[in-house]
Amino acid sequence: MKRLIIILIGFVFYSCEDEVSIDLKEAPSALVVDAWINDKAEPQVISLTATQGYFNSEEPRGIAGATVEVTDSKGNVFEFRDNLNGKYTWDPTNVAEKIETVGTSYQLRIELNGKVYTASSTLHRVPTIDSLKFTFKEEQNVFQPEGYYGEFVATDFRGQGDTYWIKAYKNGIFLNNPFDLNIAYDAGFNAGGNIDGFVFIQPIQDAVTPLNDDLDAIEPYIIGDSLYVEIHSITNEAFYFLQEVQIQTQRDGGFDEIFAEPLENVSTNIVDQTPDLNNKVIGFFNVSSVSGRGRKLLE
Structure with a gap:
């Protein structure tokens, strides 16, 4: 029985190697x-x-x-x-x-x-950035190597409903990989967070440290690197648009795509x-x- 199971598993993996050609219809240009x-x-x-x-x-x-x-x-x-x-x-x-x-x-x-x-x-309206900091951290795991991690410090205005797009530039180059997209609703991730009038939460501050080219590990700053951070005020409608962009572009691929939104x-x-x-x-x-x-x- 065990031998039969092994044979069936081998057949499944073998069959997965077949190439499938998909003929997609050309949609009208928009x-x-x-x-x-x-x-x-x-x-x-x-x-x-x-x-x-x-x-x-x-x-x-x-x-x-x-x-x-x-x-x-x-x-x-x-x-x-x-x-x-x-x-x-x-x-x-x-x-x-x-x-x-x-x-x-x-x-x-x-x-x-x-x-x-x-x-x-x-x-x-847009808040000012109070400061930028670099903190040296020991290696935590393969995804968080040893090095200097950047962050910005800024405080959201009092009054709910302010939305922002935080853009970071490393050595003058805009960090524009999909996983670098950093947006905030008041000082948190979304309207339901009820984080109004506070310093931006730590994950938003820390997101100015980029990922490597493979998008699977943080890429710390090194001596001589520069960091420039901008906060852009955006409308609530623009915030939800960028949330949709995150859903459509921040995809790990592989097995996870089975459960991802279409x-x-x-x-x-x-x-x-x-x-x-x-x-x-x-x-x-x-x-x-x-x-x-x-x-x-x-x-």
Whole structure:
């Protein structure tokens, strides 16, 4: 009987080695709007691209020829220049119009191929970063090796409902792996945490230390490394959008995928003013206040 079981197990593993070719139907291309702008005194960029096949690993195709502008509730108009590569830029230097007043609402308008797309966002408050710290830690396990671990210290405003995107840069390079996405609702992970008006919880502070390229272990800082952290205020709608992005992108693969949520497009606040079943639009528009602080790890 034992021998029969061994033979059956061997057959199962052998059969798993067969290659399976899946013929996926090509879905219609959709417009992707990447419109995350802020109050920093640097050129602001809105990107328009087209979706592509699941197995296509090329850079998404930029879409030129659109008219892109943002207006605010005070009547200011921010015209984004078409760079003919899918990137549309507005430079805040040497112009009277600024993105600066908390509570101001902003409206995005895109005209492309006779169609109009719109979205809205409000500029919310952002706390300052009190300090950045490096702490030397002994090896805990293979996933937490010995080295210097970074963290930031900042305090959420009193009053529930503030949401943030915390971005970290190591040696000037933005940490943009899926597992580096770091968002907060007040000082915690979500609205149900009821952590309002406190210092951000430790896991959020610690998330500015990156993972290695294989995304399976923390990569500590070394002497000479620099850390720069920004807090971006985001709308509650943007927070839930990024939560959906986390679900869709933070996947370990392998056996865990059996229990993971199915892949699907995340929500969007981009509205097609002339809806057409053959023309889809995805993406998001958000206007942020930003605070930042940097530090270099010295001996």
